[in-house]
Amino acid sequence: MQSRTRDPESRTEATQAAPARPDRAEARPRKRTPFPRLHLASLVTLLVIVAFTIGLFLVTASLHNSNENRLLKQRAREAGVTVTAAVSGLQTPLSSAAQVAQATNGNVDQFRRVAASVVGTGRSFVSLALWRMDDPTGPIAVTGIAPELASRPAGEVQALFAKAARSGKLTVAGLVDQPAPRLAYLVTSQPAQTFVVSAETALPKNRTSVVRKDQAFSDLENAIYLGPTARPENLLTATTPHLPLRGRTTAVTVPFGDSALTLVFKPTGQLGGALLARLPWIVLGAGLALAIVAALTAERLVRRRSEALALANDNARLYATQRGVAETLQHSLLPDTLPDVSGLTFAVRYLPGVAGVEIGGDWYDVIPQGDRVVVVVGDVSGRGVPAGIVMASLRYAIRAYAAQGDDPATILTKLGALVDVGEDGCFATVVCGAIDVARHEITIANAGHLRPLLLDGDEATFVSTPVGVPVGVDLVRPYETVTIRAREGATLLAFTDGLVERRGQTIDVGLERLEQTARRAHGSLEDLLTTVLRELSDGVGDDDTAVLGVRWTA
Amino acid sequence: MDGVGRRDDGDRPATVAPDPSGVPVVALAGEIDISCIDAVEAVVQPLLDGTHERLVFDLNAVDFIDSSGLAVLLQAAARVGTVTLRSPSPLLVRILDSNGLLQVLAVET
Numbered sequence: 089m090q091s092r093t094r095d096p097e098s099r100t101e102a103t104q105a106a107p108a109r110p111d112r113a114e115a116r117p118r119k120r121t122p123f124p125r126l127h128l129a130s131l132v133t134l135l136v137i138v139a140f141t142i143g144l145f146l147v148t149a150s151l152h153n154s155n156e157n158r159l160l161k162q163r164a165r166e167a168g169v170t171v172t173a174a175v176s177g178l179q180t181p182l183s184s185a186a187q188v189a190q191a192t193n194g195n196v197d198q199f200r201r202v203a204a205s206v207v208g209t210g211r212s213f214v215s216l217a218l219w220r221m222d223d224p225t226g227p228i229a230v231t232g233i234a235p236e237l238a239s240r241p242a243g244e245v246q247a248l249f250a251k252a253a254r255s256g257k258l259t260v261a262g263l264v265d266q267p268a269p270r271l272a273y274l275v276t277s278q279p280a281q282t283f284v285v286s287a288e289t290a291l292p293k294n295r296t297s298v299v300r301k302d303q304a305f306s307d308l309e310n311a312i313y314l315g316p317t318a319r320p321e322n323l324l325t326a327t328t329p330h331l332p333l334r335g336r337t338t339a340v341t342v343p344f345g346d347s348a349l350t351l352v353f354k355p356t357g358q359l360g361g362a363l364l365a366r367l368p369w370i371v372l373g374a375g376l377a378l379a380i381v382a383a384l385t386a387e388r389l390v391r392r393r394s395e396a397l398a399l400a401n402d403n404a405r406l407y408a409t410q411r412g413v414a415e416t417l418q419h420s421l422l423p424d425t426l427p428d429v430s431g432l433t434f435a436v437r438y439l440p441g442v443a444g445v446e447i448g449g450d451w452y453d454v455i456p457q458g459d460r461v462v463v464v465v466g467d468v469s470g471r472g473v474p475a476g477i478v479m480a481s482l483r484y485a486i487r488a489y490a491a492q493g494d495d496p497a498t499i500l501t502k503l504g505a506l507v508d509v510g511e512d513g514c515f516a517t518v519v520c521g522a523i524d525v526a527r528h529e530i531t532i533a534n535a536g537h538l539r540p541l542l543l544d545g546d547e548a549t550f551v552s553t554p555v556g557v558p559v560g561v562d563l564v565r566p567y568e569t570v571t572i573r574a575r576e577g578a579t580l581l582a583f584t585d586g587l588v589e590r591r592g593q594t595i596d597v598g599l600e601r602l603e604q605t606a607r608r609a610h611g612s613l614e615d616l617l618t619t620v621l622r623e624l625s626d627g628v629g630d631d632d633t634a635v636l637g638v639r640w641t642a
Numbered sequence: 643m644d645g646v647g648r649r650d651d652g653d654r655p656a657t658v659a660p661d662p663s664g665v666p667v668v669a670l671a672g673e674i675d676i677s678c679i680d681a682v683e684a685v686v687q688p689l690l691d692g693t694h695e696r697l698v699f700d701l702n703a704v705d706f707i708d709s710s711g712l713a714v715l716l717q718a719a720a721r722v723g724t725v726t727l728r729s730p731s732p733l734l735v736r737i738l739d740s741n742g743l744l745q746v747l748a749v750e751t
Binding site: 123140270467468469470471508509510511513514515517530534535536537538556557558561562564565585591592593594595630631 | 678683706712716721732733736739740746
């Protein structure tokens with residue numbers, strides 16, 4: 089006598105689901121870090137754009153730098169040209185005075201007339217003096233202040249005269265500081281070199297001049313040195329007391345008589361304009377802002393995606409949980425054990441459908457009652473708790489009616505009072521059989537259910553029960569019963585449509601497969617059910633499947 | 643996740659329109675099962691308020707019907723005087739037959 093109740097597989101599933109749930113529940117709360125961390129993708133976006141920005145910043149800064157240098161050199165060259173022009177502006181009146189002296193053979197009045205126009209405050213010279221080449225002891229005529237040269241030893245003056253005569257150019261006599269800073273130089277008359285004209289040009293106080301904003305080179309600080317190098321003691325004039333000039337500077341040397349002037353320049357601001365100067369910083373600022381915006385956008389997208397993923401996982405978990413709950417509930421509504429009845433073996437299977445997240449309406453029952461056993465397989469339409477409630481009430485009602493000794497047709501008729509499809513929106517198909525154990529007979533009534541299959545030796549036939557209307561539908565005519573004899577070894581299989589029904593094909597295909605499979609299967613009743621379920625359920629059934637097997641034994 | 647009754651969203655499982663004589667004709671389409679039964683009921687339930695004495699279900703485009711779909715047909719038949727099932731496929735007729743429903747539902751081919 090067998091008393092197996094459930095399909096071992098689905099039982100395993102159902103019992104595993106229950107203890108697994110608390111673990112899942114504990115694993116649920118996601119770790120929340122107090123500081124929101126960036127995902128890798130966002131971080132990479134940030135770093136790439138920041139790196140790109142820094143690169144762009146460096147390029148722009150270098151462009152700006154070389155542009156400033158180029159502009160400075162250009163401005164310095166322009167300033168050099170201006171200074172060269174100014175130098176020739178000094179040289180020309182000086183040479184003119186020397187020429188006049190030569191032409192007039194040292195006429196003092198003539199010299200003074202020429203000198204008067206160029207000497208004085210606001211003019212080129214503070215002192216202009218006429219000397220005879222052969223008399224270095226003193227000038228023959230002086231306009232303006234007394235030349236410093238006159239206070240020097242005659243030998244030194246003689247040497248300067250000789251130098252000027254040799255070069256034939258403006259000859260620098262030196263820098264004079266007392267009483268006021270001046271630059272002294274001289275030139276010889278041409279071509280005879282009989283006379284020498286000495287001159288002094290005033291230098292700004294402290295040799296520092298103020299550059300007015302509207303002056304041509306007001307955008308440059310400058311320092312002008314006498315000589316080919318920028319030696320501090322040779323400073324002639326500068327626009328700033330902070331010397332030497334440091335930072336971005338450039339030097340230009342222009343000829344000055346037999347010597348030279350060294351001009352050092354430094355821009356006071358940005359030669360290329362403020363915008364160009366700020367461009368690298370604008371690029372840096374905009375780039376960093378872009379990096380942050382891009383990273384935040386990437387972060388939002390990544391988050392949204394991971395949230396969607398988490399949601400999908402939650403749904404999957406919820407589905408598994410619901411499915412577990414449904415199976416557990418379903419099993420609680422089905423018999424725990426099957427009775428031991430001498431001369432009979434029972435076996436049952438219940439498989440939730442693929443869509444089994446809700447309770448199905450399939451059930452089976454085996455009810456021993458005196459010298460008979462009532463067996464039932466039923467299927468309530470729909471799913472979920474309402475179907476489960478109807479199923480449970482039908483199942484227990486059948487037990488009650490069976491206990492009263494009602495025959496299957498009466499049982500089905502009475503069930504009709506419990507369900508009304510017009511009211512409840514659901515109905516049930518039920519096949520109910522009463523086994524007379526002693527007489528090896530079974531009397532079957534059928535309310536809209538698939539006919540049971542009788543296996544006897546190699547014979548397999550669907551019991552030709554008259555199919556009445558389902559429970560819940562008004563009776564058209566009374567339920568009829570059919571009684572068959574079952575020999576020893578015979579097997580009756582009652583099942584729900586989930587076993588044989590496949591979409592896109594008529595139910596007869598499934599019934600035919602069941603018949604063929606059952607006919608070939610040998611061994612115990614359990615083996616038969618296992619084979620039948622394996623062959624027919626093939627993992628694609630949408631609907632629940634319940635199978636009840638009865639075998640007559642010795 | 644929703645493994646059953648997958649259908650195109652644009653293709654509605656149930657639509658209703660009156661025939662020339664004013665009888666509501668509910669046209670069902672596709673696989674009528676638990677996954678779309680709410681949509682079907684939303685169309686059918688308003689027709690069961692007692693104002694109609696006849697109701698026609700056009701089953702021409704139905705490929706499959708499960709017990710929840712049959713329940714809708716049976717509920718309509720229980721509430722409305724005459725319910726006719728128009729043009730069911732042989733596969734559907736077989737389902738109706740195996741459920742003993744050809745006794746209670748009028749089929750019009």
